[in-house]
Amino acid sequence: MVEKRTFSISELSQEFDVTTRSIRFYEDQGLLKPRRRGQTRIFSTKDRVRLKLILRGKRMGFTLAETKELFDLWDETLTGNEKQLLKMLEILEARRAQLEQQKNDIAQAEMEMDTAEARCREALAELQKKKKEQGLVPKETEEAVAQK
Amino acid sequence: MVEKRTFSISELSQEFDVTTRSIRFYEDQGLLKPRRRGQTRIFSTKDRVRLKLILRGKRMGFTLAETKELFDLWDETLTGNEKQLLKMLEILEARRAQLEQQKNDIAQAEMEMDTAEARCREALAELQKKKKEQGLVPKETEEAVAQK
DNA sequence: GATAAAGTTTACGTAAACGTAAAGTGGTTT
DNA sequence: AAACCACTTTACGTTTACGTAAACTTTATC
Missing domain, CATH: 1.10.1660.10 (Multidrug-efflux Transporter Regulator; Chain: A; Domain 2)
Incomplete structure (x- = not known):
């Protein structure tokens, strides 16, 4: 199979x-x-x-060239040459560092998106409140609203 | 401060x-x-x-255009328009999905790199063994080695 | 006040990653 | 056999993200 x-x-x-x-x-x-x-x-x-x-x-x-480099290297690695094997290990290390960086970036981005979302929801809530007030005390002028 | x-x-x-x-x-x-x-x-x-x-x-x-879009949107969002706020929340959701995908990609890549590294180390160990054997039974021909 | 250092605009060049015809090949369906 | 389909090669075009001069101000330093 x-x-x-x-x-x-x-x-x-x-x-x-x-x-x-x-x-x-x-x-x-x-x-x-x-x-x-x-x-x-x-x-x-x-x-x-x-x-x-x-x-x-x-x-x-990754660029295509980088990916190709990995493919080629992996093919060479399979031939079992010692120098190639060591080089492969080096490159793997470098990639891991890169992945760590990316994970940090993602974590950072997630935190910022959390606070961004929170602010959005706050602002929306504010707008809802304004709407209700307008419902109760209608025909408030735009200028008056802006001055708040 | x-x-x-x-x-x-x-x-x-x-x-x-x-x-x-x-x-x-x-x-x-x-x-x-x-x-x-x-x-x-x-x-x-x-x-x-x-x-x-x-x-x-x-x-x-991200491309520069994408990043710019986020910047612009965030600036607009700050003006407090409801439609903009909702659009921002949508885009944030989309980005989160994208980040999830990236996290999956990274996790996958890390697993593959683990097995790749393991194989490299195995291969290296094999080579070390061969070297020792060569040390004990020297002058083995390349052809004989290749036939193993 | 000459001269270097850091800044500027203008503009052409380039690498990466395809898009988009144009024109041809090879099989198969009607 | 005509028409259609999926596949092919060749080749020029396009977008993104800058690199790289060239020629020019502005500011600091000797």
Whole structure:
């Protein structure tokens, strides 16, 4: 049960909601290496995984070049050369630092969004109060409201 | 104690490690609005905060246009219009969803990096073992090694 | 008052990541 | 066989986010 399927370019395009143009571009840049039947591309499950990684990388702010570097490095790493292995470990460390930074950024952003939301709700509540007052004491002029 | 300082373009440039070109560009795009003394820019603490937000936004994968949209919206929100307030709350919700996605992406990436690192270390251990064997049984040919 | 240091505008250049025709290939459905 | 579909290549266009000179003021320093 090894899921030995293959995929057409439009299948992947639909599944991941990217244009075929993008997929071809990723191949052009060396990030995907589909087989060919004639001139038609045939994507393996490995290609599919890589596409998923590419897109996630993008969401995380990686450039295609960075992602490609990781792919290439990982391929080289599999050959078992010691220098490559050590370099891979280094790069993994660097990425972890980057992820830590991103996590901090996200936490910060969440806090600020909390206070922003709170202020919005306060302001809305204020407006509701004003409305009620207007309901009770109608026809207050705009200028008078503004002066509060 | 309101920290009422101002900043020159190069001060900010150095503090946040961005080029003056970038800072001028951000102004050009309407993200910063420094005062002027003659034609020289004078940045307030508010500008400084915004610059920080711009850079964090970039690290989080936001475009300048998106960040500007948030700035503008927040400014409008402060005027207290109800429609603006509700729109702001909507956008905040959307951003939260985006942050959740990013957190998932990061968690996934961390897991994969864990297994990648483990494999690297295994491979390295294997190499060390091979080296020892070579030390004990020297002059093994490359072909023989490859056949294992 | 010359000269350097830091600031400015204007404007063309560039890399990344595709978009968008245009024109052709290969299979299959009617 | 005509028409249609999915796929292809080639190639120029576009947006974003600056880089990089060039030529010019303004301010500080010797």
